Amino acid sequence: MTKGKVLIVDDDKLICWSLEQVLNKEGYDVTFVHLANDALSEIFKEPPDILLLDLLLPDLSGVEVLKRLKKKDYHIPVLVISAMATVDSAVQAMKLGAYDYISKPFNMDAVKLAIQKALEVDHLRSEVDYHRTRESRIYGFNNFVSGHSSIRELLRMARRVASSEAPTILIQGESGTGKDLLARVIHYQSKRANSPLVELNCTAVPETLLESELFGHEQGAFTDAKKMKRGLFEIANKGTILLEEIGEIPQPIQVKLLKVLEDRRLRRVGGLKNIAIDVRVIATTNRDLIAETKAGNFRTDLFYRLNVITLLIPPLRERKGDILLLTKYFLNRYNHQFHRNIKSLSKEAEKLLINYNWPGNIRQLKNVLERIMILEDTEELLPDHLPYEIQSYTGDEAHAQAFIKLPHIGLKLGEVEKNLINQALDYTEGNQVQAAKLLGISRDALRRKMIKFKLM
Numbered sequence: 001m002t003k004g005k006v007l008i009v010d011d012d013k014l015i016c017w018s019l020e021q022v023l024n025k026e027g028y029d030v031t032f033v034h035l036a037n038d039a040l041s042e043i044f045k046e047p048p049d050i051l052l053l054d055l056l057l058p059d060l061s062g063v064e065v066l067k068r069l070k071k072k073d074y075h076i077p078v079l080v081i082s083a084m085a086t087v088d089s090a091v092q093a094m095k096l097g098a099y100d101y102i103s104k105p106f107n108m109d110a111v112k113l114a115i116q117k118a119l120e121v122d123h124l125r126s127e128v129d130y131h132r133t134r135e136s137r138i139y140g141f142n143n144f145v146s147g148h149s150s151i152r153e154l155l156r157m158a159r160r161v162a163s164s165e166a167p168t169i170l171i172q173g174e175s176g177t178g179k180d181l182l183a184r185v186i187h188y189q190s191k192r193a194n195s196p197l198v199e200l201n202c203t204a205v206p207e208t209l210l211e212s213e214l215f216g217h218e219q220g221a222f223t224d225a226k227k228m229k230r231g232l233f234e235i236a237n238k239g240t241i242l243l244e245e246i247g248e249i250p251q252p253i254q255v256k257l258l259k260v261l262e263d264r265r266l267r268r269v270g271g272l273k274n275i276a277i278d279v280r281v282i283a284t285t286n287r288d289l290i291a292e293t294k295a296g297n298f299r300t301d302l303f304y305r306l307n308v309i310t311l312l313i314p315p316l317r318e319r320k321g322d323i324l325l326l327t328k329y330f331l332n333r334y335n336h337q338f339h340r341n342i343k344s345l346s347k348e349a350e351k352l353l354i355n356y357n358w359p360g361n362i363r364q365l366k367n368v369l370e371r372i373m374i375l376e377d378t379e380e381l382l383p384d385h386l387p388y389e390i391q392s393y394t395g396d397e398a399h400a401q402a403f404i405k406l407p408h409i410g411l412k413l414g415e416v417e418k419n420l421i422n423q424a425l426d427y428t429e430g431n432q433v434q435a436a437k438l439l440g441i442s443r444d445a446l447r448r449k450m451i452k453f454k455l456m
């Protein structure tokens, strides 16, 4: 197998021949031409993996070749081979996207190494491109599923913020409401999408390491600092840094973070030089940061800095309509993923899902459904498939909704009662304590009714 196709463009025949020989031996597939126009038609016919380009050619300059390739959106790694006299044009070539330049006369090993490196970098670049394209598809606004008016409004605002210059965004919401998801959507739908998104959960790093993790350190800044290390802010330059659970950042780091946000530059730990950074900070929290500032745990100045644009995601229980929407969305997704075929939800299962208060929000709903998909081979999702805490949930809202409209022809109260008791016993697989809880009565009361209705 060839290591790749190399196209050499040089009017010096001797250079072409010697490069061809050496590179052939290395396992490359080599073609050479002596004119820029021939190079262009060769490239348009079948682009090589790498181009070795002389700048001084009889027909067009190498720089002109680069310009034309750029205009046509060709992303071929280019190694410029130039004589010393044309350093200026070599610089220009680099500006036009050439990967590296080698001055003539050159050493064959240097060329081999440069080709190898350029191909590696190109390979990495296409890998990164692939991931970025994929991510921006996964993290589109449409993937934040909701039919609720409050979320629609929130997403409208998030769209505006994403395309704005806003340097800081705060996302607040209970655990599992989709804060991370929204942050990623904002990044991938912003102008920063082609630069890195770097994520840090502020609780995951011990206080002593947090500063160096965020801002980097110079060699020898502290005992373990054997080498210089760039911090996440530097790595995220031109992109976005997502700081999860910002409420957990210790006070001394809060001060430093505020300074970096205000100055737009930082100093590595132990460093003296200021490094300019252009990073959007998206901070998330499931705490009430105002309360935290009042309690003295979170600095007010940092809070105001972060709070310029705040996106508040309401919990799932406050947008009950989304429960079934999300359920169907996840069932559909998992049907594909796990090769299952859950086509429907029984009415009772729907009711249980809606009545439940979902303290873990969408994450919890997603996990519940994923578990069912793995464990149950069924076409209809039934109450039995749901975890006990959902089957037996009797929150206030659940009771409030247990309102039965009296039919015109009347009904037999005893029958209704007996039927409900039967259902409760079914849900709990005969567990009387749990069934009584479901019905909001004591176990003794349940037993009396069971005797009365001859259920035991």
Ligand SMILES: Nc1ncnc2c1ncn2[C@@H]1O[C@H](COP(=O)(O)OP(=O)(O)OP(=O)(O)O)[C@@H](O)[C@H]1O
Binding pocket: 143, 144, 145, 146, 173, 174, 175, 176, 177, 178, 179, 180, 181, 182, 244, 284, 286, 362, 363, 366
């Ligand atoms: N509206 C939504 N549509 C589709 N998936 C969602 C939605 N909201 C959340 N999810 C999914 O639910 C899971 C939890 O979301 P995420 O991790 O963003 O929550 P979080 O608010 O960051 O939670 P925590 O506070 O625990 O970090 C993720 O898998 C996410 O993709």
Ligand SMILES: [Mg+2]
Binding pocket: 179, 180, 244, 284
């Ligand atoms: Mg999160």
